[in-house]
Amino acid sequence: MLKPHHVLLCVSLLQDGGATLPPTVEKGIQWPDDLQPLATLDGPAVLAAHAALQRVLSRYPTEYAKSCAFSAKGMEVIVGEERGIYFVRINPRPDKCGWAPGTVLGFDVFELYAVSPEGKVLARYPSMP
Structure with missing residues (x-):
């Protein structure tokens, strides 16, 4: 059972639009809340995407190497840049390999990496394996 001060806190947060969470910082990298893709990829962005x-x-x-769904053809790559670091989001897209749209091959529905302009992977977003 909720105590009265818990109810008041919930009502207050709802009126304020909810609590804002601090930015996710891991290994000294501030991860973006919403990755804004670049319209044009410059050389460093291409290096970041490749890495x-x-x-x-x-x-x-x-043993999965010959499967289309686990190859570059079965991936969607989105590159954004913030504060001099490239953030690369990779979404599995098995539908590009003939699977039914919306098919999910694992628990991770995407992977997000921070990459330097020189193409060095700095960190992987802290999530499931």
């Missing part, structure tokens, strides 16, 4: 995509593909077991 992150290679990292994702290297995490799959070698």
